Amino acid sequence: MSAAEKHDVFQAIADPTRRKVLQLLAEGDLPISEITSHFSMSRTAIAKHLHILSEAELVSGRKVGREKRFRLQPEPLAELKQWLSFYDQFWDNKLSILKHVIENSGENGLKVIEKEKDTDEPS
Amino acid sequence: MSAAEKHDVFQAIADPTRRKVLQLLAEGDLPISEITSHFSMSRTAIAKHLHILSEAELVSGRKVGREKRFRLQPEPLAELKQWLSFYDQFWDNKLSILKHVIENSGENGLKVIEKEKDTDEPS
DNA sequence: TTGACATGAAACCAAATGGTTTTATATAAT
DNA sequence: ATTATATAAAACCATTTGGTTTCATGTCAA
Structure with missing residues (x-):
């Protein structure tokens, strides 16, 4: 090969x-x-x-x-994911923005903002 | 070619x-x-x-x-993204779980649930 | 110890890949 | 009308890819 x-x-x-x-x-x-x-x-x-x-x-x-x-061993897929994330900006949906935020947050310090609806205990 | x-x-x-x-x-x-x-x-x-x-x-x-x-034309990258998302479950960090939720939520009605970490695979 | 099983390694092959050079054609600019 | 620009299309080439078959080696089971 x-x-x-x-x-x-x-x-x-x-x-x-x-x-x-x-x-x-x-x-x-x-x-x-x-x-x-x-x-x-x-x-x-x-x-x-x-x-x-x-x-x-x-x-x-x-x-x-x-x-x-x-x-x-899925770890190397992170490289792909990162590569892909660059192109998120060329999509015009809102989710991509949120995902971008998450991708760039650390392992801790996760902060998630919920929209108006208030949800407790989902199954 | x-x-x-x-x-x-x-x-x-x-x-x-x-x-x-x-x-x-x-x-x-x-x-x-x-x-x-x-x-x-x-x-x-x-x-x-x-x-x-x-x-x-x-x-x-x-x-x-x-x-x-x-x-x-970045649209076909969505296929890649979807393919990748399957492997999110094999990462053991919390972010991947969150991202999975987001990926599967609709345009509205975002609900994010924090889960306890599980799965410590024996080597 | 003798097979059967699981893999490794090598030689071989056709087709695809990633590049080149050459030739042709359409459009723009002077 | 002539020339320069921008691309297209074809022929060619070396290497890689994705597969095969054959043979060798290590390990388990009876």
């Missing part, structure tokens, strides 16, 4: 097979052969996709027994 | 040059040659990138005089 450069998250999610792999792993860790069973292509092909996802650090694999179990 | 299938938004943003083109167009409409002046590659190459962006409907071009002016 790629001789030199590592794949980034943008490249990693460009392929529909890889997106489906991510979705599968979202439900729980899986070994390669199990993942492969959800596709109509060879195990080797899936292994290569996992390698690319791994380079982008969207998944990590650890060997357990004779299996190699893969786990979803 | 691609013989049959149109490029989608995931493929379109996979290339750094194309992302830079989008960023440029965010500042305003531009004709091809103007866009090209910001890169160290041929006009033809840029035209091809614009074609791919166009297939993904991230830009549109209209001819004005002898120029073809391109404009950013």
Whole structure:
């Protein structure tokens, strides 16, 4: 595959097979052969996709027994999210503004302003 | 380039040059040659990138005089945003929960509920 | 210990990608 | 009318991508 450069998250999610792999792993860790069973292509092909996802650090694999179990690592998606947030300003709906505020607030110090309606205990 | 299938938004943003083109167009409409002046590659190459962006409907071009002016069309990024939002649940910070709520609320009637943090996955 | 299972690694391949150069055409400016 | 500008379209090219098949290796189970 790629001789030199590592794949980034943008490249990693460009392929529909890889997106489906991510979705599968979202439900729980899986070994390669199990993942492969959800596709109509060879195990080797899936292994290569996992390698690319791994380079982008969207998944990590650890060997357990004779299996190699893969786990979803969603952290790099934050980069995508941040990239996307720049384009929020070109949408003209109000939610994007609110979201922008939230994105730029720290882990703490969350302040949410409620509109007139007063809601207690939702289910 | 691609013989049959149109490029989608995931493929379109996979290339750094194309992302830079989008960023440029965010500042305003531009004709091809103007866009090209910001890169160290041929006009033809840029035209091809614009074609791919166009297939993904991230830009549109209209001819004005002898120029073809391109404009950013951010709407397809909503698909990306939606795709991303699925993975919010795998982050364990509170912001992602809040954002999820906002994403799923209507234009009015914003209700925000603070939840206790759960899920400490055993490694 | 002998298989069966799970993966790794390599060689190979067609098509797509990302670029180039060349040639042609339409519009603008002098 | 001539020339310069802006783009389009085509042919070409090297590398990457996304897949295959084949062979080797490590591990579990009987």
